[in-house]
Amino acid sequence: xSYIPPYKITSRIIDLVSRISEAIGSFYGQEDLRLHRINRxxxxxxxxxxEGNALxxxxxxxxxxxxxxxxxxxxxxxxxxxxxAYQLLDExxxxxxxxxxxxxxxxxxxxxxxxxxxxxKGVGVASGEDIIHYAPPAERVPQLMNDLFGWLNEIxxxxxxxxxxxxxxxxxxxxxxxxxxxxxxxxxxxxxxxxRSIFKNLPIENIVYKYRKEYYNAIAVSGxxxxxxxxxxxxxxxxxxxxxxxKNIPRTTCDKILMQMRNNPKITRNELAAILGLTSDGVKYHxxxxxxxxxxxxxxxxxxxxxxIIDNFS
Numbered sequence: 072x073s074y075i076p077p078y079k080i081t082s083r084i085i086d087l088v089s090r091i092s093e094a095i096g097s098f099y100g101q102e103d104l105r106l107h108r109i110n111r112x113x114x115x116x117x118x119x120x121x122e123g124n125a126l127x128x129x130x131x132x133x134x135x136x137x138x139x140x141x142x143x144x145x146x147x148x149x150x151x152x153x154x155x156a157y158q159l160l161d162e163x164x165x166x167x168x169x170x171x172x173x174x175x176x177x178x179x180x181x182x183x184x185x186x187x188x189x190x191x192k193g194v195g196v197a198s199g200e201d202i203i204h205y206a207p208p209a210e211r212v213p214q215l216m217n218d219l220f221g222w223l224n225e226i227x228x229x230x231x232x233x234x235x236x237x238x239x240x241x242x243x244x245x246x247x248x249x250x251x252x253x254x255x256x257x258x259x260x261x262x263x264x265x266x267r268s269i270f271k272n273l274p275i276e277n278i279v280y281k282y283r284k285e286y287y288n289a290i291a292v293s294g295x296x297x298x299x300x301x302x303x304x305x306x307x308x309x310x311x312x313x314x315x316x317x318k319n320i321p322r323t324t325c326d327k328i329l330m331q332m333r334n335n336p337k338i339t340r341n342e343l344a345a346i347l348g349l350t351s352d353g354v355k356y357h358x359x360x361x362x363x364x365x366x367x368x369x370x371x372x373x374x375x376x377x378x379x380i381i382d383n384f385s
Contacts, residue, residue: 074222076236077299081304084304084307087231087311088307095314110273111272113128114274117281118153119153121279126140134154135154152177159173160261165265168220172187178250183249189209189212190212190245190247193209194206196290203287207243207245219240219244230266236299236303238306239303274313278312324357327347328358331347333380336379337378
């Protein structure tokens with residue numbers, strides 16, 4: 072291992088890793104495709120908003136559904152690209168530089184001329200109008216990225232810590248002319264999703280946006296004698312808060328219906344009414360609305376058919 076990023080494992084990091092790992096356990100077996108869609112929209116909105124994209128969740132939803140949106144062309148393109156990039160999570164290899172370049176090309180297609188290639192000029196990390204970090208010279212980028220991926224491939228470290236270190240080191244190198252923040256956050260999600268799949272659908276970026284000033288400050292104050300320890304503590308705190316919020320989301324009638332359909336795709340309207348404590352007409356209303364919204368579809372005859380749940384992100 073030619074390069075080892077400097078950082079220290081503090082008591083706060085140990086505590087956060089423990090808390091997050093315990094919280095993840097409570098999500099085991101919980102698959103809610105409707106919430107996945109909502110959270111993916113939150114993720115895309117948050118990650119793009121950190122860097123100035125002003126599109127709302129409703130506008131992003133419209134773009135996802137192929138509907139026209141009145142907004143700056145470049146912001147619409149950013150959303151379209153981000154949707155495609157996050158759809159790649161299942162097939163990307165977090166240990167592959169070629170896959171990183173593929174993800175960057177997807178994220179930046181039609182926005183910059185060198186999408187999918189390392190930068191050839193100097194850049195800096197900006198927070199508003201302030202430059203908080205000047206990245207290494209462009210000629211050093213290929214070797215620095217090889218060193219970083221070499222470490223990522225060889226290190227035996229907890230995924231929560233490893234992904235956070237990678238996130239910081241990636242932002243420090245700033246290997247691309249644009250899109251570094253989006254790709255850095257995507258890659259941490261990718262690393263974590265290979266550990267626990269729930270991370271594909273947690274809107275961590277939305278909480279990062281909530282604390283965007285602290286996010287940039289954590290980058291700025293890292294790199295001293297303690298390495299990226301401040302950044303690790305910050306980003307793990309964000310993950311911890313994200314999980315806490317997700318655990319407290321109240322389940323809507325739609326969510327409860329989806330849960331029953333996953334357990335029994337052939338469940339009838341009357342059976343749903345009995346389980347949920349609703350009238351048959353009340354269940355009918357929700358089924359019709361969910362069908363119209365593209366969440367579910369009924370296949371086959373009324374008596375012997377079954378319900379299929381649609382996941383637009385699969």
